[in-house]
Amino acid sequence: MADEVKLYGFEESPFVCRVKIAMNLKGIKYDFVVENLSNKSADLIRYNPIYKKVPVLVHNGNPISESLVILEYIDDVWREVPILPHDAYGKAQARFWAKFIYDKCSPALMKAIGSRGQKQAVAEANEQLRFLENELNVKGTVFFGGDNINLVDISATFIAFWLGAAEEASGIKLLTEDKFPKLVEWGDNYINCQAVKDSLPPRELVLSFFKKLFGKA
Amino acid sequence: MADEVKLYGFEESPFVCRVKIAMNLKGIKYDFVVENLSNKSADLIRYNPIYKKVPVLVHNGNPISESLVILEYIDDVWREVPILPHDAYGKAQARFWAKFIYDKCSPALMKAIGSRGQKQAVAEANEQLRFLENELNVKGTVFFGGDNINLVDISATFIAFWLGAAEEASGIKLLTEDKFPKLVEWGDNYINCQAVKDSLPPRELVLSFFKKLFGKA
Incomplete structure (x- = not known):
């Protein structure tokens, strides 16, 4: 069947x-x-x-x-093209970062943008992005998963694609190349992977969603 | 080594x-x-x-x-005495409930108690406990893990042991036998498992922690 x-x-x-x-x-x-x-x-x-x-x-x-x-x-x-490492410690690290992005980083980003750039909220968002920037620096790889994307990259899809539209709609810029060069480069590489590109909604749709959210449409 | x-x-x-x-x-x-x-x-x-x-x-x-x-x-x-089911769907269900207890249920319980029994917070806490009560009813087993404790039971340790002390220190009772008979029975069985019993702190220590938290010590 x-x-x-x-x-x-x-x-x-x-x-x-x-x-x-x-x-x-x-x-x-x-x-x-x-x-x-x-x-x-x-x-x-x-x-x-x-x-x-x-x-x-x-x-x-x-x-x-x-x-x-x-x-x-x-x-x-579906075991082909694994999105989690094989070894237990690699798995734990991937789960830790995926949870961090879900629990801590993404909410901080939305709070900074939703607050229209309130100073403390922006500082908090920058702190969380800094952890991801450092992690890419320490790994020295294109993706959080190494040469290939893994659970962490997939969890960070919001940062690679949605965040830019939220920034544009709100006028609050968080992910800048001068502060987070590795993360910006990662995002560019990530959204250009075929499986990612084929899964993303049209940018206009996301932008229009955020414009409505911020009362600018 | x-x-x-x-x-x-x-x-x-x-x-x-x-x-x-x-x-x-x-x-x-x-x-x-x-x-x-x-x-x-x-x-x-x-x-x-x-x-x-x-x-x-x-x-x-x-x-x-x-x-x-x-x-x-x-x-x-350490694969002996597994705390996650072997099958993928069983694993997913265990992870779902463990996440539910962490993200949704435990915070709702602490909010109800911290608010000193504010009506809406208590209703919210009851709603979350009801989901766990129903799950035990549907499973019809002693533990969330079936005959043996698993990730879900372990995640719910707060409900089995800490909650009673928080209730006593605050004077707000949430987990009552008339409303949640299965969950109360589960908690009794759970804290009497040897591995659990050997891991719990003295109840007085937890009670004193909550009394301080609620300004009653």
């Missing part, structure tokens, strides 16, 4: 995009079911009754929620 | 206790290095420069931070 793989989401979501990237990397065929967040489907509520959020991956009828959980599941089931 | 395993922490921390339980379950020998949070050691800051928090596990010189990342690492390295 062929695998039945459905991804519930909407195009503008960076969390949904993470899952798309992992599936494109591994060449997994899937159906994309578009959710309308102002009128959530009965399926979404049934599959993710706690959060009622996308992404939800449904594999042969089994629903999985939360983007980082889905990414690990995908790597457990 | 024998493994050198060090755990940096302090006894009252439920996050540190999670790691102790996993190591005791698996029979891993380790040194416990007591940290004083008002005067953090140079080692702690070096090993966990981003959060400067415990627990930190150092295995043969390699530091790992964040309790859920540490638990996965322990299960990857």
